[in-house]
Amino acid sequence: AQKVTQAQTEISVVEKEDVTLDCVYETRDTTYYLFWYKQPPSGELVFLIRRNSFDEQNEISGRYSWNFQKSTSSFNFTITASQVVDSAVYFCALTSLGYGNKLVFGAGTILRVKS
């Protein structure tokens, strides 16, 4: 079975603080892909990143960075110097060939950034 757990239901920070969103996954497959999506208050779902199971290098894109650790089955997302525009629901997701390439989502973490 495939499962994604985002234990943080809601996080509130003050602008310019760094914040990390946790994601823990479960899969029996050795080849899998992890994703993060952002859902701003306007409601659309925006793709942020895809990472395959063979690439454990951390990735940085501007203020966003992702830490993939197979040893702990985690794919955490950090926003540095948060801004009000980062306020959104963030979803972590998982897919694999063994699961028919279907994307399984976590419950999401609501991030509120206050000015």
Added chain:
Amino acid sequence: DADVTQTPRNRITKTGKRIMLECSQTKGHDRMYWYRQDPGLGLRLIYYSFDVKDINKGEISDGYSVSRQAQAKFSLSLESAIPNQTALYFCATSDSSGILYFGPGTRLTVT
């Protein structure tokens, strides 16, 4: 123009009514999906289709049906709507990369 469109964007209907949600895409992707979003539950897969002749149930298909009319069109039907089907519904497409591209969503309320 948006790559993935959904109609209607909002719909209020009564219990027992049949309703269809439509999805069209211009991305040329073979794979299409219907997801449902409920607060605190994330997105859950209802049905998916990897080509025109392929239809598969997701984790919560009971009470729903789908039709893949063409590569670009994938509709979701609620044969007899019930209040616990009140939710935000998303259509999505993907290519072989697995990255999902979502439509804007349909907010459905069943009274």
